[in-house]
Amino acid sequence: MHLFVNYNSYKEPLLNSGLMTHELLKEKISTITNQKKIEVKIAGYSAQHREIYQLSVGRGPIPVMLWSQMHGDEPTGTRAFFDLFNFLQADDEHNDFRQLIFNHCTLHFIPMLNPDGAELNERRNAQGIDINRDFLQQQSPEAQLLTRLHQQIQPAFGFNMHDQEALWSVAGTKQPASISLLAPPADDLALVSPSRLKAMQLVAGINGILSSIIPGYVGKWSETFEPHAFGDNFQRLGTSTLLIEAGGYPGDAERQFVRELNFKILLYALEQITTAGYQHHSITAYHQIPQNVKELFHLLIKNVILPTPAGIIRVDIGLNHSHSFDAVPLQHQALYAIQDIGDLSTYNAYQTIDVQGYEFAHALSLGSLANFTVIDALNNTYSFQNGQLFFIRKT
Numbered sequence: 596m597h598l599f600v601n602y603n604s605y606k607e608p609l610l611n612s613g614l615m616t617h618e619l620l621k622e623k624i625s626t627i628t629n630q631k632k633i634e635v636k637i638a639g640y641s642a643q644h645r646e647i648y649q650l651s652v653g654r655g656p657i658p659v660m661l662w663s664q665m666h667g668d669e670p671t672g673t674r675a676f677f678d679l680f681n682f683l684q685a686d687d688e689h690n691d692f693r694q695l696i697f698n699h700c701t702l703h704f705i706p707m708l709n710p711d712g713a714e715l716n717e718r719r720n721a722q723g724i725d726i727n728r729d730f731l732q733q734q735s736p737e738a739q740l741l742t743r744l745h746q747q748i749q750p751a752f753g754f755n756m757h758d759q760e761a762l763w764s765v766a767g768t769k770q771p772a773s774i775s776l777l778a779p780p781a782d783d784l785a786l787v788s789p790s791r792l793k794a795m796q797l798v799a800g801i802n803g804i805l806s807s808i809i810p811g812y813v814g815k816w817s818e819t820f821e822p823h824a825f826g827d828n829f830q831r832l833g834t835s836t837l838l839i840e841a842g843g844y845p846g847d848a849e850r851q852f853v854r855e856l857n858f859k860i861l862l863y864a865l866e867q868i869t870t871a872g873y874q875h876h877s878i879t880a881y882h883q884i885p886q887n888v889k890e891l892f893h894l895l896i897k898n899v900i901l902p903t904p905a906g907i908i909r910v911d912i913g914l915n916h917s918h919s920f921d922a923v924p925l926q927h928q929a930l931y932a933i934q935d936i937g938d939l940s941t942y943n944a945y946q947t948i949d950v951q952g953y954e955f956a957h958a959l960s961l962g963s964l965a966n967f968t969v970i971d972a973l974n975n976t977y978s979f980q981n982g983q984l985f986f987i988r989k990t
């Protein structure tokens with residue numbers, strides 16, 4: 596059913612580009628407050644006293660808690676939540692599906708847990724604290740709030756929505772990890788507790804549907820136990836918790852496609868929770884999801900001839916955006932820096948230029964902004980000036 600939902604009729608158009616700011620969030624929430632199905636309240640306040648909202652819907656016995664943007668510069672989950680709100684509030688041919696969800700589940704959304712970080716497009720909160728490493732110390736008001744909500748709601752399922760760097764890729768396929776999934780471990784041994792088992796089965800199911808949409812683009816986030824993090828601790832406390840990381844996808848710098856995937860993942864997951872369908876998925880399928888690795892550059896220049904004191908060598912040049920995190924507007928990531936030089940034949944890239952023996956006049960400096968010009972086999976010119984790329988097509 597979830598796969599037949601026409602995403603574009605629910606996509607929230609105001610959130611398509613630019614920063615996902617708190618002002619924008621408030622504007623969108625004010626339109627929801629007028630609707631009957633979703634209950635909106637201020638759950639608490641950030642360090643700089645911005646409102647943090649809780650949106651609840653449904654009357655079923657299974658409490659589900661979903662939170663996004665605890666890292667302020669990771670807005671994709673928040674955007675997908677608003678698409679989902681549009682779906683949940685609609686009155687159309689999917690009413691039976693909605694009623695099924697509302698009868699079985701009570702959903703509690705906390706969009707943008709870190710509004711102060713979101714305002715600055717930064718990971719941390721206004722105190723400089725990484726909220727997702729503050730579970731034990733509870734020094735940030737945002738971590739205190741999330742903990743209190745977890746105690747109040749006692750969710751059976753938890754969805755922890757993040758963005759990851761576009762440079763994460765999938766082991767074996769070398770494709771970007773457009774979505775990475777994890778049922779976080781609850782201890783050092785990554786034991787399979789009854790609640791973690793459900794999360795693993797649900798992840799396996801999600802991977803199944805994603806494999807039909809983006810085969811080779813789904814990774815598994817590291818299973819290392821992180822004692823300071825919320826997902827790991829909520830798992831330990833008996834909430835079947837899923838980490839969902841939105842990543843890069845070719846041609847999707849604004850992350851609108853992975854936002855749609857988030858929407859589909861959440862609808863599918865809610866259906867699976869409602870019908871207990873996740874029980875049909877195996878732990879083996881979970882373990883077969885390939886690991887997240889870093890075998891990707893933003894731009895790879897292959898087969899450059901480089902003079903060295905010991906003679907001429909042939910190398911590849913791996914370049915990344917100097918601000919390597921992609922969930923920001925394009926203008927912030929336009930500069931290229933030299934990440935690696937050498938035999939990079941085992942790596943992949945969003946864009947590859949083969950210069951087939953183009954010879955350099957001078958040495959290259961690792962870590963610096965790109966300042967050089969290369970010409971490919973078709974005589975197209977790629978000129979980098981202080982990291983900026985100017986492309987001149989051969990006429």
Ligand SMILES: [Zn+2]
Pocket residue numbers: 666669757758
């Ligand atoms: Zn994050």
